[in-house]
Amino acid sequence: MNPIVKRRMVSVVKYTLMTVYAVITIFPLYWTFVNSFRTNNQIFSKMVLWPENITYFENYKKIFQQNIPLAFKNSVVLTVISLLVLTCCALMAGFVLATYRFRFAKAIYLLFSMGVVIPRLSILIATFRNFSTFGFLNQQYPIIFCYVTFELPMAIFLIVGFMQALPSSVLESGIIDGCSSLKLMTRIVVPMSRNGLLTMVILAFVSIWNEYAYSMILLSNRKYKTLTIALANSKSEFTVQYGMLSAGAVFAVVPIMIVYFFLQDKIISGIVMGAEKG
Amino acid sequence: MGNLKMKPAYYLYFLPALVLFSVFFIAPFIQTIIFSLQDWDSIGAMKFIGISNYLEMFQDEVFLASVLRVFQYAVIQVAVQIGLGLLFASLLRGEKKGNGFFRAVYFLPYIISSAAICTMFTVMYDNDIGLINNLLRFVGLDSLVHIWLGEEKTAFYATIAVPIWQGLGMYIVILLSGLQGISEDYYEAAKIDGATSFQAFRKITIPLLWPIIQICIILSVSGAFKNFDYVYMLTGGGPGSSTHVPATFMYDKAFVGMRYGYGSAVAVFIFSLGFLFTVVFKTITGRKTY
Numbered sequence: 001m002n003p004i005v006k007r008r009m010v011s012v013v014k015y016t017l018m019t020v021y022a023v024i025t026i027f028p029l030y031w032t033f034v035n036s037f038r039t040n041n042q043i044f045s046k047m048v049l050w051p052e053n054i055t056y057f058e059n060y061k062k063i064f065q066q067n068i069p070l071a072f073k074n075s076v077v078l079t080v081i082s083l084l085v086l087t088c089c090a091l092m093a094g095f096v097l098a099t100y101r102f103r104f105a106k107a108i109y110l111l112f113s114m115g116v117v118i119p120r121l122s123i124l125i126a127t128f129r130n131f132s133t134f135g136f137l138n139q140q141y142p143i144i145f146c147y148v149t150f151e152l153p154m155a156i157f158l159i160v161g162f163m164q165a166l167p168s169s170v171l172e173s174g175i176i177d178g179c180s181s182l183k184l185m186t187r188i189v190v191p192m193s194r195n196g197l198l199t200m201v202i203l204a205f206v207s208i209w210n211e212y213a214y215s216m217i218l219l220s221n222r223k224y225k226t227l228t229i230a231l232a233n234s235k236s237e238f239t240v241q242y243g244m245l246s247a248g249a250v251f252a253v254v255p256i257m258i259v260y261f262f263l264q265d266k267i268i269s270g271i272v273m274g275a276e277k278g
Numbered sequence: 279m280g281n282l283k284m285k286p287a288y289y290l291y292f293l294p295a296l297v298l299f300s301v302f303f304i305a306p307f308i309q310t311i312i313f314s315l316q317d318w319d320s321i322g323a324m325k326f327i328g329i330s331n332y333l334e335m336f337q338d339e340v341f342l343a344s345v346l347r348v349f350q351y352a353v354i355q356v357a358v359q360i361g362l363g364l365l366f367a368s369l370l371r372g373e374k375k376g377n378g379f380f381r382a383v384y385f386l387p388y389i390i391s392s393a394a395i396c397t398m399f400t401v402m403y404d405n406d407i408g409l410i411n412n413l414l415r416f417v418g419l420d421s422l423v424h425i426w427l428g429e430e431k432t433a434f435y436a437t438i439a440v441p442i443w444q445g446l447g448m449y450i451v452i453l454l455s456g457l458q459g460i461s462e463d464y465y466e467a468a469k470i471d472g473a474t475s476f477q478a479f480r481k482i483t484i485p486l487l488w489p490i491i492q493i494c495i496i497l498s499v500s501g502a503f504k505n506f507d508y509v510y511m512l513t514g515g516g517p518g519s520s521t522h523v524p525a526t527f528m529y530d531k532a533f534v535g536m537r538y539g540y541g542s543a544v545a546v547f548i549f550s551l552g553f554l555f556t557v558v559f560k561t562i563t564g565r566k567t568y
Contacts, residue, residue, distance in 0.1 A: 014369050021366060022383045025447065029386070031409050032398045047412045085294075093295035102284035108292065115303055119504045119552055121525055122545040125532050126306035126313060149302040152295055171282065181288055210391035212507045217533065232393040232511055235400060242401050249397045253390050260389055264382050267389065271448060272455045275493055 029253070036060070036246035043242050059247035066237070067222065068248060071230030072255075074140070078226060079208050082147040086155055086204055087197070089148065094159030095185045099171065115153030121213060131218055140224040146214050151204040154274055158203070161273070162196025163189060199270035202263060209256060227252050313542035324539070331543035341544070344522040351438045351523065352502035358442050359498050360491065363449035368483075370450070371457045381454065384447040392441075396511035399440050403427050427513055430520040437521050441508045445501065449494050456490035457483070492563060499559075500552045524548050 035043055036059055037051035097105055127146060128137075136142035166189065174188045190197070215226045225233070231252045234245060260267060314331055316324040335341050366384065370377055387395065402409045403426040411423045426436040460483065468478045484491075506525035509515065515522040515530060522530070524544060532541025 011373060014373050018366065018369050018373070018380055022380060025384055025387060025443075028395075028398050028402055028409070029390075032401065035401065044407050047407070047409070047416075089295040089298060092291040096284075096288050096291040100282045100284040100288060102288075108296075111304075112299065114307075115299065117553055117556065118303075118307055118549050119500070121504055121506055121528075122549040123303065123306035123310050125528075125538055125541050125545060126309035127302070128533075129309070129313075129538065130306060145298060145302050149298050152299055156295065175282070181285070181291075185291075206389050210389075210393075212392050212511075228391045228393040231391070231397055235397055235511070242404070242407065245397055245401060249394045252394045256389055256391075257386075260382075260386065264385070268381065268385055268451050269455075271388075272452050275448075275452050275497060 032246045032249050035242060036250045038243055040241055040243050059243040060251070062244055063247045063251060066230075066234070067225070068227070068230050068234070068251060070223070071225050071227045072251075074224055075209060075227040078141075078144060078147065079205060081141070082144045082151075082208050083201055083204060085144065086148045086151050087201065090152060090155035090159050090200065091190060091197070092185070094156050094163060095189055097156070098160045098163035099184070099189065112153040112156055115150070120150050124213060124217060127214070128217055137218065138221055140219070140221070143214065143218045146218070147208045147211065151207060155200045155204060158200045158270075158274060159193065159196055162193045162199075166192050199266055199273065202259075202267050203270050203274060205259070206256070206267070310542045310545050313539055314546045316539040316542075317537075318539040319536045321536075327539070331540045332547075334540065335543050335547065340519045340522060341524070341527055343519070344524050344527045347434060347521070348503055348505070348523045351434075351505070352499045354438065355442050355445075355502045356495055356498045359446050359449045360453075360494050362446060363453050363494065364491075366450045367453035367457050368479075370454050381451060384450045386447065387444045388448045390444070392444075392507035393511065395440060395444055396508060400427070400512065403436055428517060430517055433513055433517055434521045437509055437512045438502075438505075440512065441501070441505060445498070449498070452490065452494060453487070456487050460486050492559075496556055496559060499555055503548065503552050503555070524551070 034048065034051050037054055037056050038048075039056065039058070042048075042052055093108075097108065131137050131142060134142075170188060170192065171184065174184050179187065210228055211226070212228050212232065215229050216232070219225050219229065231248055234248045313324075315326060315328055317327045317330070318324040370380055401407075405411060405423075405425045405428070408426075410426065414420065414422050424432045426432050464482045464486075465478055468482060473481070504525060505523055506529065509521055509523050509526045510529065513521045515526045525548060528541050528544035528548065531537050531544060535541075
């Protein structure tokens with residue numbers, strides 16, 4: 001067979017496989033999206049590829065009357081505060097680790113490595129008990145400590161990695177100009193590591209926004225539940241109201257898909273880098 | 279790590295991170311180990327009982343079944359995620375057009391929260407209107423219709439299919455990135471020497487990609503050991519106890535059964551499992567660089 005024709009055929013087969021898998025990947029999401037615009041009766045009667053009436057917004061209206069918008073707000077507040085705290089802690093620690101030479105560097109690195117090796121689920125019981133002792137269980141914000149702590153190791157490793165890639169000549173000229181360490185950090189190192197910072201924030205954002213186990217256990221008060229938990233609870237609250245369930249799922253997924261749409265390059269390369277450094 | 283001279287005052291920069299980490303991670307970790315040696319229902323006092331919890335644990339049938347199950351899960355997860363991951367990564371690498379698009383699509387499920395995914399799949403697995411059963415009926419495979427999450431025979435496999443599906447995209451992306459790091463020159467030289475693409479795959483791709491494959495295996499296996507969200511949300515360990523994994527078993531004993539000491543012993547076990555596996559795996563395979 002003509003080699004060019006053969007190459008074309010192989011190519012077609014490959015693209016077909018890739019497209020089939022792409023459809024498999026997207027289909028659950030698409031199907032949920034379609035169902036969110038249908039009444040329960042429609043859903044139970046037959047399967048379609050496009051909603052009978054795309055302007056059927058009842059499911060979404062009902063969702064908004066539940067506590068899902070409140071949960072959304074909670075997620076936003078907790079995630080933003082956590083990211084701010086995380087950024088400060090990780091930047092400062094990463095800066096020192098990446099810039100200076102000192103004996104305990106290896107030890108500190110090892111300490112944070114434990115954070116990667118020990119599954120966070122294992123310390124759930126002890127954390128719950130501690131929260132109970134300190135009276136944190138009925139409050140909204142203490143869980144931020146947990147969120148930040150869990151993201152710290154990876155964040156620090158990423159930041160150190162990025163900062164170490166900076167040319168030392170810039171640092172040296174800063175020192176010659178008489179920069180204090182604070183100026184060095186804030187005027188030179190941090191601005192130059194913007195890329196790494198963005199990657200770290202994105203990764204931490206995805207992880208914190210989607211967090212389930214701790215949010216479920218430590219945020220017992222209904223008013224404080226995050227979007228992830230509200231969604232998980234909606235299953236038992238709405239049981240077979242599949243239209244509402246689907247609308248809830250779509251609503252929960254849309255924000256992160258928007259973020260993903262714009263930043264997908266950075267997100268993907270960040271995860272890859274995180275995996276390699278781990 | 280860096281080159282500049284350190285001053286003692288600079289240790290202050292570590293303070294926030296170290297304090298947070300010590301209080302909210304290291305301390306609970308040590309506490310967990312201590313709790314595992316106690317008998318405690320969280321209300322009364324703790325009673326030191328040595329390794330009784332561990333002894334009970336290793337004789338508990340449900341626990342042992344859950345350990346076996348999580349091993350099964352890990353094997354399946356690695357085989358599928360790395361096997362299919364390699365397959366699709368190779369496909370993507372070969373066909374450059376639309377690369378970015380496919381990559382973005384495959385990776386998408388990974389960033390969606392486990393709660394949203396489980397909600398979607400609960401509906402999908404539904405006996406009457408679920409996507410899976412309807413598709414089967416549509417092509418006439420009625421005999422394959424099951425109550426996926428409700429039957430003991432299928433519940434576990436249906437449950438682990440979800441995180442495996444969700445994570446596959448990440449491995450495709452990681453492996454693709456690794457593949458792209460292998461220079462074309464090797465393959466051209468191999469072709470000149472008359473090697474088939476299969477031989478090239480075995481002798482060039484696998485060895486050069488090996489460090490990345492190792493990382494993927496470790497990530498995939500430890501992910502399986504830690505799995506809690508999906509099993510908990512999809513089946514809660516049921517029907518009966520046929521889908522319990524150590525993580526859900528731990529939750530059940532500690533927060534439902536109110537046995538914090540026993541639950542902590544399970545927690546220590548889960549941690550040790552992941553740790554042991556990483557150590558053993560790295561020792562057996564070694565770090566080869568080419």
